[in-house]
Amino acid sequence: MKLLVTGGAGFIGSAVVRLAIARGHEVVNVDALTYAACLDNVVEAADSPLYSFEQVDIRDHAELDRVFARHKPDAVMHLAAESHVDRSIDGPAEFIETNIIGTFNMLEAARKLWVESGTPDAFRFHHISTDEVFGSLPADPGVQFTEDTPYDPRSPYSASKASSDHLVRAWHETYGLPVLLTNCSNNYGPYHFPEKLIPVIIINALAGKPLPVYGDGSNIRDWLFVEDHADALLLVIEKGEVGRSYNIGGENECTNLELVHTICAIIDRRRPKPRGSYADQITHVIDRPGHDARYAIDPNRIRKELGWRPSVTVEAGLVRTVDWYLENEAWWRKLLERHGVGERLGVRV
Numbered sequence: 022m023k024l025l026v027t028g029g030a031g032f033i034g035s036a037v038v039r040l041a042i043a044r045g046h047e048v049v050n051v052d053a054l055t056y057a058a059c060l061d062n063v064v065e066a067a068d069s070p071l072y073s074f075e076q077v078d079i080r081d082h083a084e085l086d087r088v089f090a091r092h093k094p095d096a097v098m099h100l101a102a103e104s105h106v107d108r109s110i111d112g113p114a115e116f117i118e119t120n121i122i123g124t125f126n127m128l129e130a131a132r133k134l135w136v137e138s139g140t141p142d143a144f145r146f147h148h149i150s151t152d153e154v155f156g157s158l159p160a161d162p163g164v165q166f167t168e169d170t171p172y173d174p175r176s177p178y179s180a181s182k183a184s185s186d187h188l189v190r191a192w193h194e195t196y197g198l199p200v201l202l203t204n205c206s207n208n209y210g211p212y213h214f215p216e217k218l219i220p221v222i223i224i225n226a227l228a229g230k231p232l233p234v235y236g237d238g239s240n241i242r243d244w245l246f247v248e249d250h251a252d253a254l255l256l257v258i259e260k261g262e263v264g265r266s267y268n269i270g271g272e273n274e275c276t277n278l279e280l281v282h283t284i285c286a287i288i289d290r291r292r293p294k295p296r297g298s299y300a301d302q303i304t305h306v307i308d309r310p311g312h313d314a315r316y317a318i319d320p321n322r323i324r325k326e327l328g329w330r331p332s333v334t335v336e337a338g339l340v341r342t343v344d345w346y347l348e349n350e351a352w353w354r355k356l357l358e359r360h361g362v363g364e365r366l367g368v369r370v
C-alpha cells in the first residue's frame with residue numbers, strides 16, 4: 022500500500038513511518054518540520070527505496086494538491102498537528118490553523134484525488150486523534166471513554182483536535198470520503214520530544230535538576246507505548262470499518278506521581294546516584310490551568326472487532342524508554358536548544 026503519512030518527522034508519525042516501511046509499505050512523509058520535528062527519527066527508513074519525503078506545510082492547500090497529484094497515495098494517515106497542551110494555552114492560533122484548517126486542507130486534497138481517481142472503495146483517510154477530545158473523567162475506575170462518549174474538549178489543543186474530528190466525520194457523511202478515526206491515550210517511548218512529561222523527567226533526573234510534577238500529581242493518564250500505537254494504526258487502516266472510530270489505550274492507568282516514581286526507580290537501577298534516589302528530586306509545581314483529572318480508554322471495540330491489544334505493560338515500556346534515552350543522548354541533547362524547550366509553558370492566563 023502507498024501511504025501518505027503527515028507528521029512523519031514527529032514522535033508518533035515517525036514510529037508509523039518506521040513500522041510501515043519495515044512491513045513493506047511505500048511511505049510519503051509529509052511534514053513542515055516545525056520545532057517538534059526531527060528527521061533523525063526516520064533515519065533508519067530514509068535509505069529505503071520505499072520512502073520519500075515532502076517538506077510541506079498542511080496549511081498550504083496548493084502544495085498539498087501538488088503532493089497528492091504527484092504521489093497518488095492509496096491511503097492517508099493524518100498525524101501532523103500542533104500537539105503540546107501547554108503551548109496551546111500560550112499560543113492557540115497555530116493550533117487552530119494547523120489542526121483545523123490544516124485538516125480541512127487535507128480532506129479537500131484527499132477528496133480531489135479520490136474523485137479524480139473514480140472514488141475507489143479501497144481509498145482510506147485515517148485521522149489520528151486524541152482521547153482528550155472527550156474531556157475529563159472522575160476517578161471512578163468503572164468509567165472510561167468509549168467511542169460514544171460525547172465530546173467535551175477543555176483546552177485549546179483538545180478543542181482544535183475535536184474540531185478536526187468533526188470535519189473528518191462530515192466529509193464522510195457529506196461526500197462519502199472513506200474515513201477512519203482513532204482516538205488514543207497518552208503515548209510514550211523512544212523519540213518522544215523532550216518537552217513532554219516522560220522525557221523531561223528522565224533528562225532532568227540525569228542532569229540533577231528538579232523533576233516537575235504539576236499540582237499534586239494525582240492526574241491519571243492511560244499510557245500507551247508508541248510502537249504499540251503504530252501497530253494499532255496500521256491494523257486500523259488495513260482492517261478498520263469505513264466511517265468508524267476506534268479508541269486505542271494502553272490499559273495502563275496511573276497517576277502522574279506514580280509514573281514519575283516508576284521512572285525514578287528504573288533510573289536508580291540503571292544509573293544509581295552516589296546517595297539517595299532520583300525521586301528525591303521530585304518537585305511539585307503550579308498546576309496547568311484546566312488540567313483534566315483523568316483520561317481512561319475503554320479498549321473493547323478495537324479488541325473485539327480487530328483483535329488488537331497492547332503488547333507492553335507500562336513498567337516494561339518505561340524500562341525500554343529509559344534505556345533508549347540513556348543510549349541516545351546525542352538525539353535529545355540538541356533538541357534542548359529548540360525554542361521553549363526546558364521552560365515552564367502554559368501558566369500565563
Ligand SMILES: NC(=O)c1ccc[n+]([C@@H]2O[C@H](COP(=O)([O-])OP(=O)(O)OC[C@H]3O[C@@H](n4cnc5c(N)ncnc54)[C@H](O)[C@@H]3O)[C@@H](O)[C@H]2O)c1
Nearest residue numbers: 028030031032033053054055057058078079101102207208
Ligand atoms: N503524543 C501523544 O500522546 C498523542 C496522544 C493522542 C493523539 N496524538 C495525536 O497524534 C498526532 C501526532 O502526535 P505527536 O505526539 O507525534 O506530535 P509531534 O508534535 O511529536 O509531531 C507533530 C509533527 O507534525 C508536524 N507538523 C506540525 N504542524 C505541521 C504543519 N502545519 N504542516 C505539516 N506538518 C506539521 C511537525 O513538524 C511534527 O513532525 C497528533 O495529531 C496528536 O494530536 C498524540
